[in-house]
Amino acid sequence: MNRVFMTAFLFVLLAGLFSAYEFYQNGHAEVQAGVDLRLGEKVYGENCVACHGEKGNGRGTSASTLKTKPRDFTTGIYKFHSTPSGSLPLDEDILRTISKGVRGTSMLAQLHLSQEERSAVVQYLKTLSPRFREQKPGPSISIPLRPHEDKGLISLGETLYKDAGCVSCHGSGGKGDGPSAEGLKDSWGFPIRPADLTLKPFKSGTDPEDFYRTLSTGLDGTPMPSYADSLTPDERWNLVYYILSIATHERPRGMMGLVGEETQGMMIDMRAAMAGMMGGRGMMRGGGGMMKRDMKEIMKDKMGR
Numbered sequence: 001m002n003r004v005f006m007t008a009f010l011f012v013l014l015a016g017l018f019s020a021y022e023f024y025q026n027g028h029a030e031v032q033a034g035v036d037l038r039l040g041e042k043v044y045g046e047n048c049v050a051c052h053g054e055k056g057n058g059r060g061t062s063a064s065t066l067k068t069k070p071r072d073f074t075t076g077i078y079k080f081h082s083t084p085s086g087s088l089p090l091d092e093d094i095l096r097t098i099s100k101g102v103r104g105t106s107m108l109a110q111l112h113l114s115q116e117e118r119s120a121v122v123q124y125l126k127t128l129s130p131r132f133r134e135q136k137p138g139p140s141i142s143i144p145l146r147p148h149e150d151k152g153l154i155s156l157g158e159t160l161y162k163d164a165g166c167v168s169c170h171g172s173g174g175k176g177d178g179p180s181a182e183g184l185k186d187s188w189g190f191p192i193r194p195a196d197l198t199l200k201p202f203k204s205g206t207d208p209e210d211f212y213r214t215l216s217t218g219l220d221g222t223p224m225p226s227y228a229d230s231l232t233p234d235e236r237w238n239l240v241y242y243i244l245s246i247a248t249h250e251r252p253r254g255m256m257g258l259v260g261e262e263t264q265g266m267m268i269d270m271r272a273a274m275a276g277m278m279g280g281r282g283m284m285r286g287g288g289g290m291m292k293r294d295m296k297e298i299m300k301d302k303m304g305r
């Protein structure tokens, strides 16, 4: 492969990922049914294996280089879901994560995949854990209309933040340095720290509704509990406004505005795409076509061709 082509390819790929990132920032994702499992397996093999591993156990070849470890799908435990704490996620929850990514981690928005490909890979992920055959997800929690923000609500939220015990993990200033912050582990045995609530962007999204959901469902597999039973909807909204009021700092941004391990994720995604193009495993499985098609679309978008 000559150097001019390589440079052009890298440029186009970066441009594509950048537009995916911009798209994420505006946050759109529609859900669609009608799904092909073989397509899901192919999409997984070409786009997810490097991190999540061949068997879905989170031990892909790049996993050891990452601080926030890729999810082990075989346990069927999902952090991000709109269903009650401890419940399986809905399809649209998994789709939302794949479409939006997990901010600050190597899990980037997978918007180079079509809606059909993303829906297919959701179904494929569900085959990796027996939990999806044995259990049904609970109902989506309802997110009531948010009250009008005002100083009164924020100060009620500040009081609750102390009374509800957030301080023990997240610390009095929200920096993730509370007395219980050290030595925490997640369900997969990896060390985990309470989120620094003063720093944007957050993993689960930036809308007030995203915080409300996190407080209501907890983050399964992590020490972050659900407050659905102990706090009323109004109280949860007050906390949301308090968190938003202290989340005043932006995480340092690197290349193309990427934060934290997002840059590493970008490099890993690019290597996987290259392997697919140059006759790596993607090609051998009859893949690669997907990448070529994306290239064309990206070219059209970016260069008006």
Ligand code: HEC
Pocket: 043, 044, 047, 048, 049, 050, 051, 052, 066, 068, 069, 070, 071, 077, 078, 079, 080, 081, 094, 097, 098, 102, 105, 106, 107, 108, 110, 121, 122, 125, 203, 264, 265, 266, 268, 269
């Ligand atoms: C560059 C590495 C990387 C690649 C490639 C990658 N992921 Fe991830 N993924 C991660 C990491 C790291 C996390 C964990 C984030 C966290 O726990 O905060 C994650 C988390 C997830 C989650 C969240 C599960 C939950 O707990 O709610 C889903 C779903 C997911 N990935 C699906 C995919 C799919 C599907 C693909 C391929 C189309 C993919 N990922 C590609 C690194 C990657």
Ligand code: HEC
Pocket: 079, 161, 164, 165, 166, 167, 168, 169, 170, 180, 184, 192, 193, 194, 195, 201, 202, 203, 204, 205, 211, 214, 215, 219, 222, 223, 224, 225, 227, 239, 243
């Ligand atoms: C037992 C420790 C613990 C307690 C108590 C706790 N949290 Fe957490 N919280 C965590 C951990 C750990 C995470 C990080 C999870 C991750 O990164 O996957 C987290 C994450 C979060 C997030 C998600 C941030 C993101 O990036 O999306 C929010 C919001 C949050 N906590 C708010 C609260 C609030 C408000 C309270 C009190 C009502 C609270 N937490 C109580 C441990 C705790």
